[in-house]
Amino acid sequence: MPIRFAAALGAGWLAAACLAGPAPAHEGHDHAAAPPLPATVAPRGEAVSEAFELVAVAHGGALILHLDRFSTNAPVLDARIEIETPEGSRWAAPAGEGTYRLPAPWLDRPGRHDILATVSAGETVDVLSLGVTVPSAAPALSGARPSAPDGVAGRLAGRDPALVATASGAFVLGMLAMLALRARRAGPALALLALGLTLAFVTRAQAQDGRADAPDRGAALLDAAPPPADSARRLPDGSLFVPKPTQRLLVLRTVLTAPATVRRRLELPGRIIPDPNASGVVQSSVGGRLSPPASGAFPHLGARVRRGEVLATVTPPIQAVDVSDMRQRQGELDQQIAIVERRVERYGRLAVTGAVARTQLDDAExxxxxxxxxxxxxxxIRREPEALVAPVDGVIAQAAAVAGQMAVPGTLVFQIVDPDRLFVEALSFDAPGPAEEASARLPDGRSLDLAYRGAGLADRNQAVPVQFAILGGAGGLRLGQFVTVQAAAEGTRRGLALPRASVVRGAGGDVVYEHVGPERFVARAVRVEPLDAGRVLVSGGIGPGRRIVTEGAELLDQVR
Known part of the structure; x- marks a missing residue:
């Protein structure tokens, strides 16, 4: 009987030990609701009109005002802003690029503060109203746990399912031990009782570890919370929050979209070539050894030369056979000269006496x-070299002259180009007619205005060569440089004309960023077509009257 009583007491104690104390969490984590994220944006308000957009930020006991043009997002530098405050009308002082500052001790009081701002910039005067809500101080976080309700239901409330299952198993083991003792089997009963005690102690130790670690983990999470600060970020809905100071750093500019009807454009590959009427080549006609001109140095690359200027000399080579023939010919000529000189001398004496006619003397001379x-x-022929002269005025574009080098007839020694008169040669598969408007885009983003000069009648690689003259100067260009030519063609298109810098190419296609709020931007997928060297035509995705970022879109796309 005492043994049965001990077994029953052990089973009850196992169940009580498993159910006592708070329920542990998995690996020390608390499953309670996570506290709200700390605010990382200073209290602010914004207002928008047809002329301006204004953002007011409460910071350090002052009101910081950021004023921009509505259509372009350019900072307004010379504005005067009058603020209606609880202390009366006050003028905000300039504090930088489009930024104005006003001491505002009344912003220390939590709650909503309505602000009325009168903005004067040039001849434009506007009244903007906005509100800044200052939050109250956050309540102190308490590490105490709420007490559980009384009773069995309270003891089981919030328990971990694994712990409840362990407690139930221990209770079942205790009951089995009692049955084994009743059947006079002490060995199995004691084994079951030991297994139940082990489960109870292990479960109790895990619960204690979970309670000990919870306060430290909560403190670590609080310490890791970022301090309040304004920073650009991508919001959960995919839009971008970009504070005004960051917009100043990124130099973000916008434009209001407007529909337009433009001519259809052809995009052609092209390259820079010299104007045939303002360029030339210098070659040797007979071949020979190159030598510097009388100045003592060959002209270097980029040197400007004048037409008729001697650039190099070529001394023709003379073979041994040619030297022998020349000497024989010189001897013959010397002999004939000596004979004719004596004849002239004799005729001169006889012509005085009239024995020889004057005409014979003249023929001999x-x-x-x-x-x-x-x-x-x-x-x-043996002494004087050939002079290589510049055929046109211009700049040395290519040079292959080395002192002592043998120049083969027809080999290019110098190429001279006028850098202010260059052409663009493009290949077209549509054989366009005379283009009224054409432009070229360089790999670095620069654009060139072009004028149509003509198209070839013979195909080149199944394409028609078309030549354009570069207008307005061509400084910094190189011969052979590749460009993309935009030439007008038959037909028209209707859409929204935007700068090429507005379009960002991503994995899902072309994207532009719309300025939907003073400090918010949204990516819009669009369909674009080439328009000219500096613009594209948006034919789908956005409508007219939208503010689209034209400068800094690539930087805006990097915000995460």
Whole structure:
């Protein structure tokens, strides 16, 4: 009987031990509702009109005002802002690029503060009303747990399912131990009783560990909370919150979209070529050894030269056979010159007496002059090199001159180009007619105005070459540089014209950012077509009257 009583007492104690104390959480985590996130944005208010948008931020006992143009998002630098405060009318002082500051001790009181601002900028005067809500101080967090209700229901409320299952198992083991003792089987009864005690103590230790770790983990979460500060971020709905100071740093600018009807455009690949009427090449006609000009140095790349200027000299090579022939020819000419000189001398004496006609003397003198010229030409061939002169005014674009180098006839030695007169040659598969409007876009984003000059009648790689003249100067361009030509074609298109910098290419297609609020931006998927070198035509995705970011869209796309 005492053994049965001990077994029953052990089973009851097991159940009580398992159900006593608070329920542990999994690995020390608390399943209670998470506290709200701390505010990371200073109290602010905003107002928008047809001319301005105004953002007021309460910070450090002052009211910071950010004033921008509504259509362009450009800061208003020369404005005067009068604020109606509980202390009367006050003027905000300029504090930077489109920023104004007003001491506002009344903002220390929590609650909503209505503000009336009168803005004067040039000839524009506007009245804007907004409200700034200052939150009250957050209540102190308490680490105490709410007490559970009395009774069995209260003891079981909030228990972990695994703990309840363990307690039930221990109770069942205790009952089995009692049955084993009743059947006079002490060995199995004691084994079941030991297993139940082990489960009870392990469960109790886990509960104590969970309660000990909970306060430390909560303190760590509170310490990790970020301090209140304004920062750009992507909101849960996908829009972007970008404070005005960040917009100033990113230089965000917008434009109001308006529908337009434009001509259809062709996008053609092209490259920079020289104007054939303002460029030239310098080549050797006979071949020979290159030498610097009389100045002592070849012109370098980029040097400006004048038409007729000597750029290099070429000394023709003379073979041994040619030297022998020249010497033989020189000997013959010297002999003939000596004979003719004696004849001229004799005719001169006889012409005085009238024995020889004057005409014979003149013929002899003419023959002597011709022989001397031929003899001098042979000497010059051996001594005088060929001069390579500049055919046009311009700049040395290519140079292949080295002292002592052998120049082959027809080899390019210099190329001269006028940098202010360049062409663009494009390849078109549609054979366009004379384009009234054309432009080219460089890889670095620059654009060039073009004028149509003509198209070829012979195909080149199944395409028609079309040439355009670059207007308005071509500084910084290089021959052979690739460009993209936008040429007008037949037909019209209707849509919204936007700068190319407005469109951001992403994984899902082309996107533009709409300025939906003073400090909010939303990405809009759009369908675009090429318009010219600096603009695109938006044919779908947004409508007219939207404020679209035109500068800084790439930076805005990086906000996370």
């Amino acid at each position: 003419a023959e002597l002059a011709g022989l001397r010229d031929r003899r001098g030409a042979l000497d010059r």
